[in-house]
Amino acid sequence: MTAPETSAANSNDPGENAEADFGFRRVRAGDKAGLVKDVFDSVAGRYDLMNDLMSGGIHRLWKAALIDRLNPRPGGTFLDVAGGTGDIAQRILRRAGPTARVILSDVNEAMLSQGRDRAINANILDGIDYVAGDAEQLPIASGCVDAYTIAFGLRNVTRIEAAMREARRVLRPGGRFFCLEFSHVAPQFLVRAYDIYSFNVLPALGQIVAGDRESYQYLVESIQRFPPQAELAELMRAAGLEHVRWRDFTFGIAALHSGWRL
Numbered sequence: 001m002t003a004p005e006t007s008a009a010n011s012n013d014p015g016e017n018a019e020a021d022f023g024f025r026r027v028r029a030g031d032k033a034g035l036v037k038d039v040f041d042s043v044a045g046r047y048d049l050m051n052d053l054m055s056g057g058i059h060r061l062w063k064a065a066l067i068d069r070l071n072p073r074p075g076g077t078f079l080d081v082a083g084g085t086g087d088i089a090q091r092i093l094r095r096a097g098p099t100a101r102v103i104l105s106d107v108n109e110a111m112l113s114q115g116r117d118r119a120i121n122a123n124i125l126d127g128i129d130y131v132a133g134d135a136e137q138l139p140i141a142s143g144c145v146d147a148y149t150i151a152f153g154l155r156n157v158t159r160i161e162a163a164m165r166e167a168r169r170v171l172r173p174g175g176r177f178f179c180l181e182f183s184h185v186a187p188q189f190l191v192r193a194y195d196i197y198s199f200n201v202l203p204a205l206g207q208i209v210a211g212d213r214e215s216y217q218y219l220v221e222s223i224q225r226f227p228p229q230a231e232l233a234e235l236m237r238a239a240g241l242e243h244v245r246w247r248d249f250t251f252g253i254a255a256l257h258s259g260w261r262l
Contacts, residue, residue: 020158023221032158033134037108039156039215040084044110046210048085048118053209054202062249063088063151066180066256069247072096076146079103079170081135081163082153086115086128092149093127103140105133106153136162140170147171151180155222160232164239171261177241179232182223183248183255190251198223229255 018029027035043050051059066088072078074097080089083104093102106112112130119128133139135150135157148167157163167177185194198220206216227235229246232255236244241259248255 021222021225023218023225029158033107036156039218040108041110042212042215043206043210044085044108044114047111047114048087050206050209050216053205058250059152059254062180062254062256063091065247065249066149066151066178067091067095069256069258070147070149070176070178072100072147074099077101077103077144079105079138079140079145079148081105081133081138081148081150081167082107082156083115083151084108084111084153086118088149088151089115089128090119090122090124093124098127100127102128103131103145104128105131105135105138105140107132107134136166138166138170142169143172145170145172145175147176147178149178149180152182154179154181155226160227161235161239164236164241168240168261173261175261177236177257177259177261179236179257181226181232181255181257183226183232183252184228186248186252194253229257232257 019026020029020032022032022035070092072092072095076096078092078096078100080092080102083089083106086104089102089104093100104112104115106115109132112132116130131139135153136159148171154160154163171177185191202220203213203217207213210216229248229252233244233246236257236259240261242262244257244259246255246257
């Protein structure tokens, strides 16, 4: 699984008493961003290795399917939010070519640094702009991007609804929204086995490889708290996105949601 909230966990109440989910814990909404930052500060250096170990490499197939569905064209402007180590941004640029512009946004500076370093190592010196920004308050002009992607990051925002309203705001009319995220396993006979794997194997891997069991425990719990597929689709519609649909991957372990700003 890739490391980087039920809808109730993402309250629209801006007051100081509003709460949010941090894994299975309830915390002050204003505290969640700092707690998430601590998680990704801790895991940034081993993030990509852990993704491969936890998913058996299958996250690469899910990301390839996202890029196929996006089908980025030359000359387009693409925003990848919670872009972390730059995997999606680099895939978009390679597909769309040097005339495209990709904006990689992440609230966590440690992850952005990993993304810059990985791009340099891949000899990608132009075409990607790195922007430190919160998904709920993007430092991006309205109506300026052709497509918005967020892969394995929406779970970590404090208010999902606010993040999706921001997505619609920055999209041009006719622009597309894509969210690739861990979701809810559909076949009931797999649920128990998946839970055993998630709650036992993944935190143990985090301890062995990254020396951080607690962060990976949070990441597992955040998957459980994330809205199911149909509920997330309704949140997208409520944010003003249209023609909303989703596609399950690997029995619903992950899902790709898409919508349009019309």
